[in-house]
Amino acid sequence: MIAYLPQLMSGLLVTLMLMLASAGAGLLLAILMTLGSYSDKWLIRKIIEAIVFFIRGTPLLVQIFLIYYGMGQFAWIRDSFLWFLLREPMSCAIIALSLNSACYTTVILQGAIQSVPRNEIAATEAIGMRKWLAFRRIIFPRAFRIAIPAYSNEVIMILKGTSLASTITLLDIMGMTQRLIGETYQTVEFYLIAAGIYLVLNGIITSIFAVLQKWSAIPQKD
Amino acid sequence: MQLNGFYLQILSGTLVTIKLALCAAVFGMAVGLIAASLESIPNRWLRYVAASFIFIIRGLPEILVLFFIYFGAAAILSHLLDHYVDISSFAAGVIALGLIFGAYASQVFRGAFLAIDVGQIEAGKAMGFGRVQILTRIQLPQAWRHAIPGLGNLWLVLLKDTAIVTLIGLSDMMNEAKLAASTTHEPFTFYFIAAVIYLLITSVSQKIINVFTHHANRYI
Numbered sequence: 001m002i003a004y005l006p007q008l009m010s011g012l013l014v015t016l017m018l019m020l021a022s023a024g025a026g027l028l029l030a031i032l033m034t035l036g037s038y039s040d041k042w043l044i045r046k047i048i049e050a051i052v053f054f055i056r057g058t059p060l061l062v063q064i065f066l067i068y069y070g071m072g073q074f075a076w077i078r079d080s081f082l083w084f085l086l087r088e089p090m091s092c093a094i095i096a097l098s099l100n101s102a103c104y105t106t107v108i109l110q111g112a113i114q115s116v117p118r119n120e121i122a123a124t125e126a127i128g129m130r131k132w133l134a135f136r137r138i139i140f141p142r143a144f145r146i147a148i149p150a151y152s153n154e155v156i157m158i159l160k161g162t163s164l165a166s167t168i169t170l171l172d173i174m175g176m177t178q179r180l181i182g183e184t185y186q187t188v189e190f191y192l193i194a195a196g197i198y199l200v201l202n203g204i205i206t207s208i209f210a211v212l213q214k215w216s217a218i219p220q221k222d
Numbered sequence: 223m224q225l226n227g228f229y230l231q232i233l234s235g236t237l238v239t240i241k242l243a244l245c246a247a248v249f250g251m252a253v254g255l256i257a258a259s260l261e262s263i264p265n266r267w268l269r270y271v272a273a274s275f276i277f278i279i280r281g282l283p284e285i286l287v288l289f290f291i292y293f294g295a296a297a298i299l300s301h302l303l304d305h306y307v308d309i310s311s312f313a314a315g316v317i318a319l320g321l322i323f324g325a326y327a328s329q330v331f332r333g334a335f336l337a338i339d340v341g342q343i344e345a346g347k348a349m350g351f352g353r354v355q356i357l358t359r360i361q362l363p364q365a366w367r368h369a370i371p372g373l374g375n376l377w378l379v380l381l382k383d384t385a386i387v388t389l390i391g392l393s394d395m396m397n398e399a400k401l402a403a404s405t406t407h408e409p410f411t412f413y414f415i416a417a418v419i420y421l422l423i424t425s426v427s428q429k430i431i432n433v434f435t436h437h438a439n440r441y442i
Contacts, residue, residue, distance in 0.1 A: 057421040059385035061396065062413055069403065070410035156281070163283035167389060174286060187297040191290045195282055202281040 001189065004180055011176030012197060014090075018162040018172060021094045023155055026101030033102060034109040048106070055103035060161050063100055068092040068168045093165035101158050108154060112147035113139060145216050152209035159201055173197055228402040228412070235398035236419055242312065242394060243384050246319035247377060253324025258331035272328070279325035285386050288318040292390045315387035323380050330372035334365040367438040374431035378424050385420070395419060 037048050055063065071077050071086045085091045116139050124134035166175030177194040181187050260272035279287065292314035299307040338361060346356040388396040399416035403409040 054417070054421065057382075057424045058417040059382040059396075059420060061385040061388075062417045062420065065400075066410065066413045066417065070413050073408055073410040160283040163285050164386075166285075174283065178289075181293070188294045191286065191294045194286060195278070195290070198283060198286065199278065199281045 001193070004184075007176055007180060008173070008193065008197070011171055011173040014165075014170060014172040014175075015159075015162050015201075018090075018093055018097065018165055018170075019155075019159050022097035022101055022162070023158050025094065025098035026105060026158070029098060029102035030105035030109055033106040034113070037106065037110060052103045052106055055100055056107070060096065060100050061164055061167065064093060064096040064164055064168060067096045089165070089168040089170050093162070093168060093170055097158060097161055097165075100161065101154060104154055104157070105151065108147050108150045109143065111150075112143035115146055116142045145213075145218070148209060148213045148216065152206065155205050155209070156202055159198070159205065163198075228398070228406070231398045231402065232395060232412075232415065232419070235393060235395035236423075238312075238392065239381075239384050239394045239396075240423065242315050242319070242387060242392070243377075243381050245316045246323055246384070247380060249316055249320030250323025250327055250376075250380070251373075253320055254327025254331055257324060257328035258335070261328065261332060262335070276325045276328055279321055284318070284322060284383050285389060287322060288314065288386055288390060291318045291321075311387060311390045311392040314390060315384070315392055319380060319383055319387075322383065323376055326376050326379075327373060330369050330376065331365070333372070334368035335361060337368045338364045370431070370435050370438050374428075374435070377427060377431070381424055381427065382420065 033048050033052070036044050039045055067086065068089060071092075077083060077086065085095070120138055120142065121134065124138050129137070162172055163174040165172050166178060169175070171179065173194050177190045181190050184190070257272045257276060260268045261276075263269065292309060292311065295314075296307050296309045299309075342360055342364065343356055346360045351359065384394060385396045388394055388400065391397070395416055399412045403412040406412070
């Protein structure tokens, strides 16, 4: 088993890369989409609502296939500058995963903003804070704390989602495991190793968010 | 847009997807109830077993659980029984998706039972109800009300997770879409059709869940 360590490590690296890139891009996109869903423009709100509805209602696997296999159907995409992104499985997987995560995170953030106590928002208006200032200083930090537990689950969902990248030929942990099983026929052993790696990654993510939650908690007076 | 007669295949695939999801949900409910009751039994070891089952299943990617059951369990059984054992892809899908559903459902059930005020159970005792009567007359009807929204969400997640069984060769909707896509060289068209069908199924499910929720809360 030790002999296969380098291959498993390279698989781990691909999984981590997919996860970090998708989580980062997804969070950024989610913040933009959340801001957009409070826009004054009816069209922007409706478009964001439609995207979230579509992505949350369809399987991630379909989304990955739509982007990786589907986009090649159109000649104008194959001729455009986007093609160098859409023909690589890595960038397709990152696009699909970050879009997917962005939509789920948008819902989490919207829920968190909804649950910021009304009287605190009223207080910002009472002392004459502008909308953006109130959002930056009061609403966002409050919503951030409320969103942490749900967002930590979302990051674990991203980690689990990265395994689907193996279906479009990427050699992440799952893809590498499949290949090694094909070479060695040691089915159970390699699946157990992969399971162990995923569980350890889970534990790391959970403890990072536990630290984050402690760090961001409002200090309580005794 | 020409569907070239593929719509019948996709329709039959849709039925397979729905059948798979229903079977997995029923199996998953049983798993969830067992895991939830093991977790609430005062025996420490049983609790550990249930808790680690839930932790492991919730932490693993769905395709790993599915592949482990389809390829791994078949390998273990073949080894033990000394002859080649083949698990059907439908059965593997039901077991894998059911285990995943059950691991999450157990948390929903536990929360639903904990949400019932202790006073209700005490009142039952004061009225001279037996343990079974308290469970069936007081706890279950109220727990059901608390469990519906959570179970509804899990059902929606399950419907979307069924897409992965296409990877072990079950002719579900996704597989039919894949076949049509590779035959016609129109992958976008057919994967988009698959996506729309998933959207339809989840939207209709959402409506039904709302009716259930409404019905369960009708006296409140």
